[in-house]
Structures are given as C-alpha cells and as structure tokens.
Amino acid sequence: MVQDRVTRITTTPVAFHDLPLLNTVGVHEPYALRAIVEVETADGLTGLGETYGDEAHLARLRAAADALIGTEIFDLNDAAARVTQVLAADTTTGGHGMSGMVTGSSTADRVLSPFEVALLDIQGKAVGRPVSDLLGGRLRDRVAYSGYLFYKWAGHPGAPADEWGAALDPEGIVAQARTMIDRYGFGALKLKGGVLPPEEEIAAILALRAEFPDLPLRLDPNAAWTVETSVMVGKALAGVLEYLEDPTPGIEGMAEVARQVPMPLATNMCVVAFDDVPPAVRADAVGVVLSDHHFWGGLRRSQLLGGLCRTFGLGLSMHSNSHLGISLAAMTHLAAATPNLDYACDTHWPWKRADEDVIKPGAIGFADGAVAVPDGPGLGVELDREALGRLHEQYLSCGLRNRDDTGYMRTIDPSYRAVSPRW
Numbered sequence: 153m154v155q156d157r158v159t160r161i162t163t164t165p166v167a168f169h170d171l172p173l174l175n176t177v178g179v180h181e182p183y184a185l186r187a188i189v190e191v192e193t194a195d196g197l198t199g200l201g202e203t204y205g206d207e208a209h210l211a212r213l214r215a216a217a218d219a220l221i222g223t224e225i226f227d228l229n230d231a232a233a234r235v236t237q238v239l240a241a242d243t244t245t246g247g248h249g250m251s252g253m254v255t256g257s258s259t260a261d262r263v264l265s266p267f268e269v270a271l272l273d274i275q276g277k278a279v280g281r282p283v284s285d286l287l288g289g290r291l292r293d294r295v296a297y298s299g300y301l302f303y304k305w306a307g308h309p310g311a312p313a314d315e316w317g318a319a320l321d322p323e324g325i326v327a328q329a330r331t332m333i334d335r336y337g338f339g340a341l342k343l344k345g346g347v348l349p350p351e352e353e354i355a356a357i358l359a360l361r362a363e364f365p366d367l368p369l370r371l372d373p374n375a376a377w378t379v380e381t382s383v384m385v386g387k388a389l390a391g392v393l394e395y396l397e398d399p400t401p402g403i404e405g406m407a408e409v410a411r412q413v414p415m416p417l418a419t420n421m422c423v424v425a426f427d428d429v430p431p432a433v434r435a436d437a438v439g440v441v442l443s444d445h446h447f448w449g450g451l452r453r454s455q456l457l458g459g460l461c462r463t464f465g466l467g468l469s470m471h472s473n474s475h476l477g478i479s480l481a482a483m484t485h486l487a488a489a490t491p492n493l494d495y496a497c498d499t500h501w502p503w504k505r506a507d508e509d510v511i512k513p514g515a516i517g518f519a520d521g522a523v524a525v526p527d528g529p530g531l532g533v534e535l536d537r538e539a540l541g542r543l544h545e546q547y548l549s550c551g552l553r554n555r556d557d558t559g560y561m562r563t564i565d566p567s568y569r570a571v572s573p574r575w
C-alpha cells in the first residue's frame with residue numbers, strides 16, 4: 153500500500169509583471185503577487201500549489217504549513233482539519249487577494265486550497281496518474297477558456313505603452329478581442345465592466361456582437377450597478393449576453409435583477425462559500441455560479457460545489473484572478489473532471505508575459521481557445537527552480553506586498569473612490 157507523509161513545506165512569494173487593467177475598484181498594479189507552495193514527502197515526492205501572495209495570507213499559509221507536517225498524503229480530510237484548527241484562533245483580516253472587494257469566502261478554504269492541490273499532485277505522482285483521474289476521470293481532453301477583455305490604459309503611468317495598447321472605447325475593446333482571438337483562438341469572450349458609464353459598456357458589448365456574431369459574450373461589472381441600472385443593462389443586452397455576471401451587490405439585489413432581466417445572472421461575489429448556497433437558491437438570485445478552487449477550498453470542494461449546482465439546477469462556470477501555470481494546470485484538471493462545467497472558464501493568462509512563469513515551458517498552453525489536460529502524473533507540470541528564484545527576487549525588489557488596485561489608482565487620481573454601486 154502506498155503510504156507517505158509530509159516532511160517539509162516551502163512557501164515562496166513571487167511577483168510577475170501585470171498590465172494596467174481597469175476594474176471597478178481601480179487598476180492592476182505593475183506586478184501581480186502569488187505564493188508558490190512546495191510540499192515534500194518522506195519518500196522524496198514533491199507537490200505544487202499556487203495561491204494569492206498577499207501578506208496576511210502568506211502568514212496564514214506558513215502557520216498552516218507547520219501544522220501540516222506529518223500529514224499522510226491521501227488523508228485530505230486530516231489536512232483540512234489541521235488547517236481549520238490552526239486558523240481557529242486567527243483574527244487577522246485582509247489578504248484575500250481579490251480586487252479590493254471584501255468577500256465572505258472562507259479563510260480556511262482559501263488557505264487549504266494550495267495544500268490540497270499539492271497533496272493531489274503528490275498522490276498522482278505516487279500512483280502514476282494525472283490529477284484529473286484522482287478527481288473521477290477526465291470527461292474531456294481539452295478545457296475551453298474564454299478571452300477575458302479589460303478596459304486598459306496604453307501603459308502604466310510613466311512607462312512606455314505596452315504591446316496591447318489602450319482600450320477605452322468599443323473600438324479598443326474590439327481590437328483587443330481580435331488580438332486575443334488571433335493569439336489564443338478563444339471561442340467565448342468576457343468583458344470586465346464597471347469601469348465606464350453603463351451606456352458605454354453596453355456599446356462595447358454591442359460592438360463585440362457585431363464583430364463576432366457567433367461568440368458567447370459575458371459582461372462582469374463586479375457589482376458596480378444599482379438594481380435599476382442592472383435591469384436597464386440587462387434589458388438593453390437581451391439576446392446578446394450568455395450571462396450577466398455580478399451586476400449588483402448582494403443576494404437580494406441580484407434576486408431583484410434576476411426577476412427582471414432575460415438572461416441568467418452569474419456570480420463570483422454573492423455565492424463564494426457553501427453557506428451562501430441556501431439563501432441564493434431560496435431567493436433564486438443566480439443562474440450560474442463561478443467556482444474557483446483558490447477560494448472554495450481546493451479541487452475536491454469545487455467538485456462538491458459542482459454537485460450542488462447540479463442538484464439545484466444552477467449552471468457552473470469558473471472564475472480566475474491573475475495566475476501562473478500551476479493554477480492553470482489545477483484549473484484544467486478540475487474542469488476536465490467536472491461533468492456540468494457548462495461554460496468556457498475564465499483565465500487571466502493572456503495578460504502575463506509569456507516568459508514569466510514558475511513551471512518549465514511546454515507542459516501546458518493554449519490552442520484553439522482550450523488547454524489540453526496534461527498527461528503526466530499529478531498536475532503534469534514541473535517547477536522551474538531558476539524561474540521561481542527570479543520571480544521571488546522580483547517580489548523582493550518590487551516593493552508590493554498586497555494587491556491594492558484602489559490604492560494604486562489613488563496614486564494617479566487622488567480623488568478616486570471605490571464605491572459599490574457606482575452607477
């Protein structure tokens with residue numbers, strides 16, 4: 153019988169270049185932060201996990217790492233119990249790694265996630281099978297992702313224009329979509345909204361529809377709108393959007409909008425933990441839940457969410473934040489093994505530099521808008537230690553320690569305020 157125990161865990165914060173992508177709470181800083189988790193075992197196996205890199209989260213990861221020494225590699229229930237126990241007394245706040253919005257997602261689930269992924273990576277290596285097999289078997293060999301469009305400035309203030317240039321009107325968004333489709337082949341598009349007045353974002357979606365008549369389209373203003381504005385947008389885009397994502401804050405507001413607009417509402421803001429599912433179902437607030445293994449507690453818990461969505465007749469999609477290749481591998485294995493993942497998954501992949509990652513090149517990438525499920529054992533990706541060292545040095549020298557889209561925006565426009573709803 154395969155038996156092995158965790159002997160050592162290393163957590164390394166890294167920073168990689170990011171572009172000035174606008175959202176309703178500000179703008180992405182020049183670097184995105186992530187933490188890379190390496191779990192080692194007595195038998196010499198190593199598993200990888202990737203998660204947010206904010207300071208408070210790093211401190212919790214390190215506390216959890218100490219508590220996980222000795223865990224048997226197949227005992228994910230014990231791993232979860234150890235993390236929950238060590239965080240029971242945690243009173244620190246922040247460090248959720250999201251775009252400035254306080255979410256009700258579970259701290260213990262966020263901390264558990266990279267360790268669960270790393271343990272699954274180790275299990276896969278121990279038995280010589282990909283993680284998707286450990287999750288019940290792959291149902292598809294390729295996982296479709298959507299092209300994630302952002303309003304953006306030409307470059308970070310004070311820096312030259314980046315290769316994408318500015319996108320601040322419908323023409324700019326259509327040009328960005330064209331480039332993204334040419335490079336990656338995406339078969340669905342999502343626009344990050346909540347940045348410009350809603351009429352301008354409606355115009356951008358209509359311009360995308362005119363340019364790409366067959367592609368499913370989504371709009372996500374991250375709760376930037378009142379119920380009235382959301383209903384106005386939903387009616388204006390009837391028959392155009394496959395779903396409208398988080399138009400307004402809270403389950404009640406979403407339920408009110410859902411009653412009045414023709415398309416399903418999706419969320420990664422008002423259903424972010426298991427406790428949110430019953431009230432959202434009772435209120436009929438959402439038609440689609442965006443899972444995200446980084447805050448739902450890992451891959452198996454995300455599958456549990458998938459089961460709940462199926463039970464209650466909800467659609468299932470997948471959310472992303474700025475991420476590297478370990479997360480892409482984990483997202484792809486999860487999606488491949490989740491029967492009711494009905495939509496192309498979100499990814500921020502096109503926004504990172506092709507030469508910046510912590511995994512060795514070649515194991516994972518995009519073709520025709522999809523990622524082939526890696527065949528190797530575990531996650532099927534390998535750590536590039538030299539690259540990890542480089543991105544860690546970049547973390548040390550870049551000076552950023554927490555994601556702060558609002559703070560960065562205020563260095564450029566001191567009068568800027570993050571308010572929800574804004575329109």
Ligand SMILES: O=C([O-])C(=O)C[C@H](O)[C@@H](O)C(=O)[O-]
Pocket residue numbers: 173174175250251344372374420471472473474498
């Ligand atoms: O679907 C979403 O809400 C996101 O992708 C959240 C992200 O934080 C996004 O707003 C971003 O990267 O600015």
Ligand SMILES: [Mg+2]
Pocket residue numbers: 372374397398419420421471
């Ligand atoms: Mg969203």
